[in-house]
Amino acid sequence: xxxxxxxxxxxxxxxxxxxxxxxxxxxxxxxxxxxxxxxxxxxxxxxxxxxxxxxxxxxxxxxxxxxxxxxxxxxxxxxxxxxxxxxxxxxxxxxxxxxxxxxxxxxxxxxxxxxxxxxxxxxxxxxxxxxxxxxxxxxxxxxxxxxxxxxxxxxxxxxxxxxxxxxxxxxxxxxxxxxxxxxxxxxxxxxxxxxxxxxxxxxxxxxxxxxxxxxxxxxxxxxxxxxxxxxxxxxxxxxxxxxxxxxxxxxxxxxxxxxxxxxxxxxxxxxxxxxxxxxxxxxxxxxxxxxxxxxxxxxxxxxxxxxxxxxxxxxxx
Numbered sequence: 001x002x003x004x005x006x007x008x009x010x011x012x013x014x015x016x017x018x019x020x021x022x023x024x025x026x027x028x029x030x031x032x033x034x035x036x037x038x039x040x041x042x043x044x045x046x047x048x049x050x051x052x053x054x055x056x057x058x059x060x061x062x063x064x065x066x067x068x069x070x071x072x073x074x075x076x077x078x079x080x081x082x083x084x085x086x087x088x089x090x091x092x093x094x095x096x097x098x099x100x101x102x103x104x105x106x107x108x109x110x111x112x113x114x115x116x117x118x119x120x121x122x123x124x125x126x127x128x129x130x131x132x133x134x135x136x137x138x139x140x141x142x143x144x145x146x147x148x149x150x151x152x153x154x155x156x157x158x159x160x161x162x163x164x165x166x167x168x169x170x171x172x173x174x175x176x177x178x179x180x181x182x183x184x185x186x187x188x189x190x191x192x193x194x195x196x197x198x199x200x201x202x203x204x205x206x207x208x209x210x211x212x213x214x215x216x217x218x219x220x221x222x223x224x225x226x227x228x229x230x231x232x233x234x235x236x237x238x239x240x241x242x243x244x245x246x247x248x249x250x251x252x253x254x255x256x257x258x259x260x261x262x263x264x265x266x267x268x269x270x271x272x273x274x275x276x277x278x279x280x281x282x283x284x285x286x287x288x289x290x291x292x293x294x295x296x297x298x299x300x301x302x303x304x305x306x307x308x309x310x311x312x313x314x315x316x317x
Contacts, residue, residue, distance in 0.1 A: 001158055002121075002158055002159070002160050003109075003119075003120070003121075003158075003160060004120050004160040004161075005160045005161065005184075005185065005186065008120060008160065008161060008186055008221055009069060009118050009120065010069060010071060010120060010222075010248065010291060010292050011221060011222070011248075013289070013291055013315075014068070014069055014291060014315060015066065015068040015069065015291055015293065015308070015311065015312060015315045016063075016068060016069035016070065016071050016118075016120070016291055016292045016293070017059060017062055017063050017066065017068045017069070017070055017071070017292075017293055017294065017304055017307075017308055018059070018070070018071040018072070018073055018122075018249070018251070018292060018293070018294035018304075019055070019056065019059045019072075019073055019294055019295070019304070020059075020294060020295035020296070020299035020300045020301065020303055020304050021253075021254075021295055021296050021297045021298055021299045021300065022039050022055060022073075022075055022077075023037050023039055023297075024268065024270075024297060024298055024299065024300060025055055025300050026039055026042060026051060026052075026055070028268045029300065030051045030055075032047075032048060032051060035086075035087060036078055036083055036086055036087060037077075037078060037131075038077075038078035038079070038083060038087060039052070039075040039076075039077065039078065040075050040076050040077075040078060040079040040097050040098070040101055041078075041087055041097075042075075043075070043097060043100055043101065043104075049104070052075055052101075052104060053104060053107070053108070056072060056104070056105065056108045057108060057111075058301040059072075059301060059304065060072075060108055060111065060112040060115075060117065060119075062301060062304055062305055062308060063112065063117045063119075064112070064115050064116075064117055065305075065308075066305075066308040066309075066312055068117075068308060068312075069117065069118040069119070069120070070112055070117050070118070070119045070120070071119075071120045071122055071292060071294070072105040072108055072109065072119060072120065072121050072122065073122045073124045073163060073165070073294075074098075074101040074102055074105055074121070074122065074123050074124045074159070075101050075104075075124070076097070076098050076101045076123060076124045076125070076126075076150070077124050077125070077126035077165055077166075078126055079094060079097055079098050079101065079126075079150065080094075080125070080126065080128065080146065080147065080149075080150050081094065081146070081149060081150075082128050082136075082146075083126075084097075091149075095149075095153050098123070098150060098153045098154065098157075099153065099156075099157055102121060102123060102154065102157040102158055102159050103157070103158075105121045105158075106121065106158045109121060109158075120160050120161065121158055121159050121160050121161075122159065122160065122161045122162060122163045122188070123150070123151070123153075123154030123157070123159040123161070123162045123163070123185075124162075124163055124165055125147055125150060125151065125162055125163065125164045125165070125176055126164075126165055126166060127166055127167060127168060127172060128143070128146055128147075128172065131166040131168070131192065131227065132166075132168070132192070132200065132227075132259035132260075132262075132263065133168070133200060133259075134168045134169040134199075134200050134201050137169060137171065137172075138171060138172055138175065139171055139175075140171045140172075140174040140175045140178070140215060141175070142175065143171055143172040143173075143174065143175020143176065143179075144174075144175035144176075144178045144179045144182075145175075146175065147164075147172075147175055147176050147179045148179040148182070148183075151176070151179045151180055151183050151185060152179075152183050154183075154185065155183040155184065155185050159185070160186070161180075161185060161186040161187060161188065161221065162176070162180045162185050162186075162187050162188075163187070163188040163189075163190060163224075164176040164177075164187065164188070164189050164190060165190045165224075165226055165227075165251070166190065166192045166226055166227045166296075167189055167190060167191050167192065168191070168192050168199055168200045168201065169199065169200070169201045169203075169208075170199075170201075170203065170207075170208045170211040170212055170215075173189045173191070173208070173212050174211070174212050174215045174216060176189065177189060177212060177215075177216045177219040177220050178215075178216055178219065180219070181216065181219045186221040187219065187220045187221060188220060188221055188222050188223065188224055188248075188249065188292075189209075189212060189220045189223050189224070190223070190224035190225065190226040190227075190249065190251060191205060191208050191209070191223065191224075191225060191226070192225070192226055192227040192228055192259075193205060193225065193228045193232055193233050193236075194228070194232065194258065194259065195228075195232045195258050196232070197232055197233045197235060197236035200259075204236070205225070205233065205236055205237075205243070206236075206241055206243040209223055209243045209246055209247075210243060213246070220246075222246060222247065222248035222249065222289075222292075223246045223247045223248070223249070224247065224248065224249030224250060224251055224292065225237075225247065225249075225250055225251070225252070226249075226250070226251035226252070226296045227251070227252075227253055227259075227296045227297060228252060228253055228259075228296075229252055229253045229254075229255060229256045229257075229271075230250075230252050230276070230279035230280065230282075230283060231256055231279070232256075234279065234282065234283055237283055237286065237287060238282075238283065238286050240286070244287055244289075245289055246289075247287060247289065247290060248289055248290060248291055248292050249290070249291075249292035249293070249294065250280060250283065250290065250292075250293060250294070251294040251295055251296045252276065252279075252280070252295060252296060252299070253271075253295075253296050253297040253298055253299070254269065254270045254271035254272075254273075254276060254295065254297065254298030254299045254303055255269035255270075255271050255297065255298045256271070257269060262297060268298060269298055270298045270299070270300070270303075271298060271303075273302045273303040273305070273306035273307075274306050274310075276295075276299070276303050276306060276307060277303070277306035277307045277308075277309060277310030277311070278310055280293060280307045280310060280311055281307075281310040281311050281314065284311045284314050285314060291315070293307050293308065293311060295307070
């Protein structure tokens with residue numbers, strides 16, 4: 001059952017936590033194989049499902065510890081048709097995988113809300129192409145067609161919203177936002193940036209957000225920045241402008257490496273959780289709408305805990 005599709009509680013401004021880098025945890029901490037970085041693929045086995053449940057339970061425990069809300073982001077970043085074809089899924093199997101990923105989050109929500117945690121379920125949508133490189137670029141219409149199937153699957157589940165994670169060019173984000181609006185689902189759009197704070201296409205974060213809003217009548221409920229270290233984008237956010245008021249979420253990397261360096265890195269770079277928390281807190285002091293805190297590559301529950309500790313004093317002021 002959807003709880004919050006008509007009124008997302010994170011729009012109220014209280015602190016909400018979400019998860020870190022799920023692929024990081026499954027590969028480096030759980031020792032699981034993720035072909036094509038597809039976390040949903042592990043749900044085919046009992047061991048994989050157990051690891052997914054364990055993963056989300058840790059973040060529910062953090063939300064309880066810090067008296068925060070929780071956004072549960074499904075393990076479906078790669079669960080769209082192009083990636084599923086590479087993994088040998090047919091359309092029915094893919095739909096089942098997306099539904100199962102949401103069903104697991106329903107169980108987590110039942111437990112967390114019993115503990116008094118406001119818990120939002122988000123269906124995660126990822127790029128058709130490489131997360132770091134704007135390959136396989138689509139027009140907005142093509143992107144809407146491509147993502148419509150997964151989003152409509154989410155619309156028939158308990159998901160409250162959809163989040164497009166690691167968008168690296170505006171046309172795909174426009175397509176996702178339109179497909180979500182057509183399915184009467186709130187959406188959040190997370191753009192990734194390079195070390196200069198611009199999208200991989202060279203467009204500024206401001207340009208990307210304004211293009212999506214202009215093309216969709218401001219359909220996304222909010223925006224996020226993900227898959228980059230705060231030192232890559234903090235200057236852009238701290239310089240301000242009206243566009244930053246649309247940004248509610250951060251899902252930063254633990255590593256200061258560029259995308260290209262991360263691709264070539266032989267080992268995990270999990271940075272410093274405390275330093276990352278301090279960098280989030282600095283941005284939070286400037287962006288008062290920023291209230292959805294999570295992580296991306298290299299981060300795990302330690303980093304999200306450090307972020308919550310660093311930021312929590314600014315809530316309720």
